Protein backbone atom coordinates (compact mmCIF):
# COMPACT_ATOMS: atom_id res chain seq x y z
CA UNK A 1 0.00 0.00 0.00
CA UNK A 2 1.17 3.50 -0.72
CA UNK A 3 2.34 5.28 2.38
CA UNK A 4 1.54 8.62 0.71
CA UNK A 5 -2.16 8.10 1.51
CA UNK A 6 -1.52 7.99 5.22
CA UNK A 7 -2.71 10.86 7.35
CA UNK A 8 -1.21 10.96 10.82
CA UNK A 9 -2.43 12.91 13.77
CA UNK A 10 0.71 14.28 15.30
CA UNK A 11 0.19 12.63 18.68
CA UNK A 12 -0.65 9.20 17.27
CA UNK A 13 1.90 6.48 17.81
CA UNK A 14 3.28 4.76 14.75
CA UNK A 15 4.25 1.28 15.85
CA UNK A 16 7.01 -0.10 13.65
CA UNK A 17 7.22 -3.55 15.22
CA UNK A 18 4.24 -5.76 16.03
CA UNK A 19 3.37 -9.39 15.39
CA UNK A 20 -0.22 -8.80 14.35
CA UNK A 21 -0.62 -11.07 11.33
CA UNK A 22 -2.42 -14.29 12.29
CA UNK A 23 -0.96 -17.77 11.86
CA UNK A 24 2.48 -16.77 10.62
CA UNK A 25 4.78 -16.78 13.64
CA UNK A 26 4.51 -16.69 17.45
CA UNK A 27 1.97 -13.86 17.23
CA UNK A 28 -1.80 -14.40 17.16
CA UNK A 29 -2.86 -17.83 15.96
CA UNK A 30 -6.31 -16.87 14.71
CA UNK A 31 -7.76 -13.86 12.92
CA UNK A 32 -10.00 -13.02 15.91
CA UNK A 33 -6.95 -12.79 18.19
CA UNK A 34 -5.22 -10.56 15.66
CA UNK A 35 -8.22 -8.19 15.67
CA UNK A 36 -8.14 -8.18 19.51
CA UNK A 37 -4.48 -7.17 19.37
CA UNK A 38 -5.30 -4.34 16.95
CA UNK A 39 -7.94 -3.15 19.43
CA UNK A 40 -5.32 -3.05 22.19
CA UNK A 41 -2.95 -1.11 19.95
CA UNK A 42 -5.67 1.38 19.05
CA UNK A 43 -6.58 1.78 22.73
CA UNK A 44 -2.90 2.53 23.47
CA UNK A 45 -2.96 5.42 20.97
CA UNK A 46 -1.52 3.72 17.88
CA UNK A 47 -2.74 5.17 14.56
CA UNK A 48 -0.59 3.05 12.28
CA UNK A 49 1.02 -0.33 12.92
CA UNK A 50 3.55 -2.07 10.74
CA UNK A 51 2.89 -5.82 10.72
CA UNK A 52 6.30 -7.40 11.26
CA UNK A 53 6.09 -11.21 11.31
CA UNK A 54 9.35 -13.02 11.98
CA UNK A 55 11.23 -13.86 8.80
CA UNK A 56 13.97 -16.37 9.53
CA UNK A 57 14.64 -18.48 6.45
CA UNK A 58 16.85 -21.44 7.28
CA UNK A 59 15.87 -21.24 10.96
CA UNK A 60 12.31 -21.10 12.28
CA UNK A 61 10.07 -19.20 9.89
CA UNK A 62 10.38 -19.31 6.10
CA UNK A 63 9.97 -16.22 3.95
CA UNK A 64 6.67 -16.47 2.08
CA UNK A 65 5.78 -13.00 0.71
CA UNK A 66 2.53 -14.16 -0.96
CA UNK A 67 1.26 -15.62 2.33
CA UNK A 68 2.24 -12.43 4.19
CA UNK A 69 0.30 -10.34 1.64
CA UNK A 70 -2.75 -12.60 1.99
CA UNK A 71 -2.70 -12.37 5.79
CA UNK A 72 -2.29 -8.59 5.62
CA UNK A 73 -5.30 -8.25 3.31
CA UNK A 74 -7.32 -10.57 5.56
CA UNK A 75 -6.47 -8.57 8.67
CA UNK A 76 -7.22 -5.20 7.05
CA UNK A 77 -10.62 -6.48 5.99
CA UNK A 78 -11.38 -7.81 9.49
CA UNK A 79 -10.21 -4.54 11.07
CA UNK A 80 -12.53 -2.54 8.81
CA UNK A 81 -15.41 -4.91 9.63
CA UNK A 82 -14.73 -4.33 13.35
CA UNK A 83 -14.87 -0.54 12.74
CA UNK A 84 -11.23 -0.11 13.77
CA UNK A 85 -9.47 2.95 12.41
CA UNK A 86 -5.94 1.70 12.91
CA UNK A 87 -3.99 1.44 9.68
CA UNK A 88 -1.96 -1.74 9.09
CA UNK A 89 0.96 -1.71 6.68
CA UNK A 90 3.28 -4.51 5.65
CA UNK A 91 6.73 -5.27 7.02
CA UNK A 92 8.83 -7.98 8.64
CA UNK A 93 11.30 -8.64 11.44
CA UNK A 94 14.26 -10.24 9.72
CA UNK A 95 16.41 -12.60 11.80
CA UNK A 96 19.93 -11.71 10.70
CA UNK A 97 21.42 -14.75 8.96
CA UNK A 98 23.32 -15.62 5.78
CA UNK A 99 19.93 -16.29 4.13
CA UNK A 100 18.69 -12.80 5.03
CA UNK A 101 21.88 -11.24 3.66
CA UNK A 102 21.30 -13.22 0.47
CA UNK A 103 17.72 -11.89 0.23
CA UNK A 104 19.10 -8.36 0.63
CA UNK A 105 21.69 -8.88 -2.08
CA UNK A 106 18.94 -10.17 -4.38
CA UNK A 107 16.90 -7.02 -3.56
CA UNK A 108 14.14 -9.17 -1.99
CA UNK A 109 14.43 -8.32 1.70
CA UNK A 110 11.04 -7.28 3.17
CA UNK A 111 11.09 -3.62 4.23
CA UNK A 112 8.95 -1.52 6.56
CA UNK A 113 6.16 -0.30 4.27
CA UNK A 114 7.46 1.13 1.02
CA UNK A 115 10.62 2.47 2.66
CA UNK A 116 14.17 1.16 2.43
CA UNK A 117 14.24 0.60 6.19
CA UNK A 118 14.45 -3.01 7.33
CA UNK A 119 13.84 -4.27 10.86
CA UNK A 120 16.47 -6.84 11.83
CA UNK A 121 17.07 -8.85 14.98
CA UNK A 122 20.09 -10.63 16.41
CA UNK A 123 19.92 -13.84 18.44
CA UNK A 124 19.05 -13.12 22.08
CA UNK A 125 22.36 -14.18 23.62
CA UNK A 126 25.02 -12.79 21.35
CA UNK A 127 26.02 -10.60 18.47
CA UNK A 128 27.30 -13.08 15.86
CA UNK A 129 30.93 -12.49 14.89
CA UNK A 130 29.73 -11.75 11.34
CA UNK A 131 26.94 -9.44 12.57
CA UNK A 132 28.56 -6.13 11.66
CA UNK A 133 29.62 -7.42 8.25
CA UNK A 134 26.07 -8.68 7.61
CA UNK A 135 24.62 -5.25 8.49
CA UNK A 136 27.14 -3.59 6.19
CA UNK A 137 26.15 -5.90 3.34
CA UNK A 138 22.49 -4.93 3.88
CA UNK A 139 23.53 -1.27 3.73
CA UNK A 140 25.61 -1.84 0.58
CA UNK A 141 22.47 -3.41 -0.96
CA UNK A 142 20.60 -0.14 -0.35
CA UNK A 143 18.76 -1.02 2.88
CA UNK A 144 18.71 0.97 6.12
CA UNK A 145 18.84 -1.43 9.06
CA UNK A 146 16.93 -0.82 12.27
CA UNK A 147 18.04 -3.17 15.03
CA UNK A 148 15.10 -4.49 17.07
CA UNK A 149 15.38 -4.52 20.88
CA UNK A 150 19.18 -4.29 21.43
CA UNK A 151 18.39 -4.11 25.17
CA UNK A 152 17.27 -7.77 25.11
CA UNK A 153 20.62 -9.01 23.76
CA UNK A 154 22.93 -10.36 26.48
CA UNK A 155 26.16 -9.38 24.73
CA UNK A 156 25.00 -5.85 23.94
CA UNK A 157 24.01 -5.33 27.59
CA UNK A 158 27.43 -6.58 28.67
CA UNK A 159 29.57 -4.53 26.25
CA UNK A 160 29.29 -0.77 26.69
CA UNK A 161 30.88 -0.11 23.30
CA UNK A 162 28.53 -2.20 21.16
CA UNK A 163 25.54 0.18 20.99
CA UNK A 164 27.67 3.14 19.90
CA UNK A 165 29.58 0.91 17.43
CA UNK A 166 26.26 -0.05 15.84
CA UNK A 167 25.07 3.55 15.69
CA UNK A 168 28.40 4.65 14.22
CA UNK A 169 27.87 2.09 11.48
CA UNK A 170 24.57 3.79 10.64
CA UNK A 171 22.19 1.42 12.37
CA UNK A 172 19.10 2.81 14.13
CA UNK A 173 18.24 1.23 17.49
CA UNK A 174 14.60 0.35 18.27
CA UNK A 175 13.71 -0.27 21.90
CA UNK A 176 10.68 -2.30 22.99
CA UNK A 177 7.95 -0.51 24.96
CA UNK A 178 7.70 -3.62 27.15
CA UNK A 179 11.40 -3.33 28.06
CA UNK A 180 10.88 0.25 29.26
CA UNK A 181 7.73 -0.87 31.07
CA UNK A 182 9.75 -3.42 33.09
CA UNK A 183 8.29 -6.64 31.66
CA UNK A 184 11.76 -8.20 31.24
CA UNK A 185 13.13 -7.10 34.60
CA UNK A 186 15.01 -4.14 35.98
CA UNK A 187 18.34 -4.89 34.27
CA UNK A 188 16.73 -4.69 30.83
CA UNK A 189 14.63 -1.65 31.79
CA UNK A 190 17.64 0.18 33.23
CA UNK A 191 19.75 -0.61 30.18
CA UNK A 192 17.00 0.62 27.82
CA UNK A 193 16.79 3.84 29.85
CA UNK A 194 20.56 4.28 29.76
CA UNK A 195 20.56 3.93 25.97
CA UNK A 196 17.96 6.70 25.75
CA UNK A 197 19.89 8.93 28.13
CA UNK A 198 23.02 8.45 26.01
CA UNK A 199 21.09 9.40 22.86
CA UNK A 200 21.46 5.87 21.50
CA UNK A 201 17.77 4.94 21.20
CA UNK A 202 16.05 6.14 18.04
CA UNK A 203 12.62 4.50 18.13
CA UNK A 204 10.26 2.82 20.58
CA UNK A 205 7.90 0.13 19.26
CA UNK A 206 5.63 -2.43 20.88
CA UNK A 207 6.90 -5.84 19.67
CA UNK A 208 3.41 -6.93 20.78
CA UNK A 209 2.53 -10.57 20.12
CA UNK A 210 -0.90 -11.08 21.68
CA UNK A 211 -3.12 -10.07 24.58
CA UNK A 212 -0.65 -12.03 26.76
CA UNK A 213 2.24 -9.96 25.40
CA UNK A 214 0.40 -6.68 24.81
CA UNK A 215 1.64 -3.31 23.47
CA UNK A 216 2.41 -1.60 26.84
CA UNK A 217 2.74 1.88 25.35
CA UNK A 218 1.00 3.47 28.34
CA UNK A 219 3.55 2.11 30.81
CA UNK A 220 6.33 2.96 28.36
CA UNK A 221 5.13 6.56 28.22
CA UNK A 222 5.37 6.74 32.01
CA UNK A 223 8.89 5.31 31.92
CA UNK A 224 9.85 7.79 29.18
CA UNK A 225 8.54 10.65 31.31
CA UNK A 226 10.98 9.57 34.04
CA UNK A 227 14.08 9.34 31.85
CA UNK A 228 13.62 11.90 29.14
CA UNK A 229 11.65 14.96 28.06
CA UNK A 230 8.31 15.23 26.29
CA UNK A 231 9.76 16.26 22.96
CA UNK A 232 12.06 13.23 22.90
CA UNK A 233 9.17 10.89 23.78
CA UNK A 234 7.19 12.36 20.88
CA UNK A 235 10.17 11.77 18.58
CA UNK A 236 10.67 8.16 19.71
CA UNK A 237 6.99 7.14 19.47
CA UNK A 238 5.61 9.31 16.67
CA UNK A 239 7.97 11.48 14.63
CA UNK A 240 10.87 9.08 13.98
CA UNK A 241 8.65 6.11 13.04
CA UNK A 242 6.60 8.45 10.80
CA UNK A 243 9.83 9.39 9.04
CA UNK A 244 10.69 5.71 8.65
CA UNK A 245 7.41 4.71 6.98
CA UNK A 246 7.60 7.80 4.77
CA UNK A 247 11.13 6.79 3.76
CA UNK A 248 12.76 9.93 5.15
CA UNK A 249 16.44 9.58 6.05
CA UNK A 250 17.19 9.65 9.78
CA UNK A 251 20.81 10.21 10.71
CA UNK A 252 21.56 7.84 13.58
CA UNK A 253 24.18 10.19 15.01
CA UNK A 254 24.74 10.12 18.73
CA UNK A 255 22.84 12.84 20.49
CA UNK A 256 22.50 13.49 24.14
CA UNK A 257 18.98 13.50 25.48
CA UNK A 258 19.94 14.59 28.96
CA UNK A 259 18.05 14.18 32.15
CA UNK A 260 14.35 14.77 32.59
CA UNK A 261 13.28 18.24 31.60
CA UNK A 262 10.34 19.84 29.91
CA UNK A 263 10.83 20.75 26.26
Ligand SMILES: [Fe+2]
Pocket residue numbers: 017019093148207
Ligand atom coordinates in the same frame (compact mmCIF):
# COMPACT_ATOMS: atom_id res chain seq x y z
FE1 LIG B 1 9.47 -8.95 17.34
